[in-house]
Amino acid sequence: MILSVKGLAFQYPSREVLQDINFTVAKGDFLAILGVNGAGKSTLLKCLNKVLSPHAGTVFIREEDTGKLSRRELAKRIGYVAQRQEGAFATVFDAVLLGRKPYIQWEASQKDLEITRKALKSLDLEGYALRYLNELSGGEQQKVVIARALAQEPELLLLDEPTSSLDLKNQFEVAKIVRNVVQDNQMCAVVTMHDLNLAIRYANKFLLLKNGVIFAAGGLEVMTPENIESVYAVPVKIKEIEDIPVVVPV
Known part of the structure; x- marks a missing residue:
């Protein structure tokens, strides 16, 4: 575990x-x-x-x-992504590089830079590396903070x-x-x-x-519908649409 x-x-x-x-x-x-x-x-x-x-x-x-x-x-x-993110005037690359902070002693090593690039690539953010966070949409910003968490390895x-x-x-x-x-x-x-x-x-x-x-x-x-109703106090049914279960309030 x-x-x-x-x-x-x-x-x-x-x-x-x-x-x-x-x-x-x-x-x-x-x-x-x-x-x-x-x-x-x-x-x-x-x-x-x-x-x-x-x-x-x-x-x-x-x-x-x-x-x-x-x-x-x-x-x-542990990589932690909080519910609300504080804005910062930084590039996407620098924001993700911050995930390497637990490992950096004096300055970022070649390994830190490579892991940052890998994290960007894994979320298809390579083309955003030099853009500033305040230029991004909400979805793009969320990908950046997940990439930063991944950079922590x-x-x-x-x-x-x-x-x-x-x-x-x-x-x-x-x-x-x-x-x-x-x-x-x-x-x-x-x-x-x-x-x-x-x-x-x-x-x-x-x-x-x-x-x-x-x-x-x-x-x-x-x-189950019974568990969901007990927790949320709303009766539901669970239907399958193209083999995907869907919760439907009734």
Whole structure:
């Protein structure tokens, strides 16, 4: 297993958010974390990446306790894409090169530059290398931050609602990119998502949060109308269109 989470819990001063969270993620897995607003999806990602400190439990990367790793060492293992990105006046190449920061001592080496070029190529961004971030569309900017995370050469990608502000075309493109980079690079991804149909189409593992606990977890078999209705309080049916399952509210 690449990621193992055991007994994780977190609370803000006013309320408990997560309780007794346990799950594992293996190489090649694309795990979609699902649930209503306020269910704790983003909080869970931040606990995995030490942005927030869990009040209980342990997170392991390859059996290493992340609580004992420095920020630099953690960044070599986990690539994190937050829900909101801060704008910067930088070229696409320089923005992706920032992903090499955990490895750079004094200045970027030839290896750092080559890994940056490889990350750009993997997301078809080579032609954008010298363009500035503020010249890009939302979908293009999202590809850049994913490329930056890939440049870290992590084993685990954490993405917080990477498709939430994108148009339909870019939603599907970004979700497909995440699936492909996980498979091509022998890594794994944990992604918070709102769109159930995107999740079913591209993820292979699912974790449904409800009231701060795991309501259901597993493969496609847990994405049943009964489970979805219990979590989202909306009755649904699941239909197949050209062998693709589609969630339809009724």
